[in-house]
Amino acid sequence: RKEVEQDPGPFNVPEGATVAFNCTYSNSASQSFFWYRQDCRKEPKLLMSVYSSGNEDGRFTAQLNRASQYISLLIRDSKLSDSATYLCVVSHAGNNRKLIWGLGTSLGVNP
């Protein structure tokens, strides 16, 4: 079982839809949490960090549930440009800044 698990999708939604992704992690020592975005044949880029209190950046909201060990990403009012793979990432304290990567969830936004 992988340490970080995501539903691979694909999720196909129409423009303007709201879509949510969940991710679970198995190591209770995980301390830092992130969502990265990867466009087809490109490098991953940080979308947002995930804080215990939750955080919002425009149309994107990330939440963390430590008790249940899951992280969520909500995208409101989806745009065509949101089509990408979304990677859930965690890190442990004192782990030489190494990140543990989920396999990603593929999102397609259709006109």
Next chain:
Amino acid sequence: NAGVTQTPKFRVLKTGQSMTLLCAQDMNHEYMYWYRQDPGMGLRLIHYSVGEGTTAKGEVPDGYNVSRLKKQNFLLGLESAAPSQTSVYFCASNDNYEQYFGPGTRLTVT
């Protein structure tokens, strides 16, 4: 500010050939990483470095060597390429937890 750059962008090797992939970063980051990404496998850490002159093994180090002689450069070597090393290779660097990636090298071993 170029960020993280990788050379070459594409390469085709024959089995048994050797090559070196170069990663350079201009952000003065201490930590650097080499990953490979394959369909259905996600990003897997090959080797990493926590500072100039240091290297350490990641999740899938076999068949690869690395060197970090200068802080800004991290080299990944394949001594005797195998078809199983066909992949997309990404280099990344960071000081905190946000990792910045290079554009990748697409390597095919025939």
